[in-house]
Amino acid sequence: MHRDPDLPAHDHHAAPTGTLAGTDMRRALRIGLGGPVGSGKTATVAALCRVLRDELSLAVVTNDIYTTEDAEFLLRNAVLPPERITAVETGCCPHTAIRDDISANLEAVEELEAAVGPLDLVLVESGGDNLTATFSRGLVDHQIFVIDVSGGDKIPRKGGPGVTGSDLLVVNKTDLAPLVGADLSVMARDAAAQRGALPVVFCSLVAPDGVAPVASWVRERLADWRRGPTA
Numbered sequence: 001m002h003r004d005p006d007l008p009a010h011d012h013h014a015a016p017t018g019t020l021a022g023t024d025m026r027r028a029l030r031i032g033l034g035g036p037v038g039s040g041k042t043a044t045v046a047a048l049c050r051v052l053r054d055e056l057s058l059a060v061v062t063n064d065i066y067t068t069e070d071a072e073f074l075l076r077n078a079v080l081p082p083e084r085i086t087a088v089e090t091g092c093c094p095h096t097a098i099r100d101d102i103s104a105n106l107e108a109v110e111e112l113e114a115a116v117g118p119l120d121l122v123l124v125e126s127g128g129d130n131l132t133a134t135f136s137r138g139l140v141d142h143q144i145f146v147i148d149v150s151g152g153d154k155i156p157r158k159g160g161p162g163v164t165g166s167d168l169l170v171v172n173k174t175d176l177a178p179l180v181g182a183d184l185s186v187m188a189r190d191a192a193a194q195r196g197a198l199p200v201v202f203c204s205l206v207a208p209d210g211v212a213p214v215a216s217w218v219r220e221r222l223a224d225w226r227r228g229p230t231a
């Protein structure tokens with residue numbers, strides 16, 4: 001299996017040691033969403049906000065190269081109050097802003113914590129890239145990689161660090177599988193071969209509560225985070 005050295009460790013408590021400035025309060029859990037342009041990252045963020053916002057205090061950071069389009073979509077759809085959504089305009093390869101020079105993203109997360117915190121969860125959406133984008137473990141505690149079926153069922157087989165080593169692989173747009181001739185069982189088999197025991201969920205965000213498997217996984221990560229380091 002090919003693992004990227006910069007992917008977050010699967011020890012859930014290795015990286016997150018921060019506290020909110022000036023308080024004893026633990027910082028929010030940070031989850032990154034990466035994946036190719038158009039796979040459904042913003043749609044996943046929007047759906048997660050809708051199902052989690054009444055049970056958690058959450059905020060979102062979006063990354064776009066030249067625009068703030070994703071943040072505007074989330075604002076237009078009123079998935080969270082505007083003060084809980086921040087856009088980072090990377091002005092460069094989106095990969096750089098989530099992996100190499102994460103300062104703008106870290107600043108955005110910290111400013112959200114200071115302005116509307118304490119927060120339970122911050123979702124950081126990467127600007128869409130290809131199959132190679134991964135987050136620095138200094139920015140997020142876990143990462144979700146979102147692919148979709150519309151390019152056919154070959155994507156899991158192609159591998160890359162997001163497919164092989166992300167903490168959760170989401171195969172989105174299952175509603176389109178019959179239209180593009182994508183065989184979900186082939187995708188499941190290839191993803192398992194690439195990922196070993198790491199989890200994979202299939203979803204369709206146009207279905208009612210289609211984000212449920214992703215939301216369940218997020219709730220489990222948050223429960224682990226709240227329990228804190230185990231002896």
Ligand SMILES: Nc1nc2c(ncn2[C@@H]2O[C@H](COP(=O)(O)OP(=O)(O)O)[C@@H](O)[C@H]2O)c(=O)[nH]1
Nearest residue numbers: 037038039040041042043128172173204205206
């Ligand atoms: N049919 C279908 N369309 C979807 C689904 N999820 C997202 N989309 C659409 O796919 C397009 C790209 O989604 P978006 O979330 O902007 O992708 P991103 O670039 O990864 O953030 C939008 O038009 C969404 O409405 C899905 O499960 N099924």
Ligand SMILES: [Mg+2]
Nearest residue numbers: 041042070125
């Ligand atoms: Mg997006």
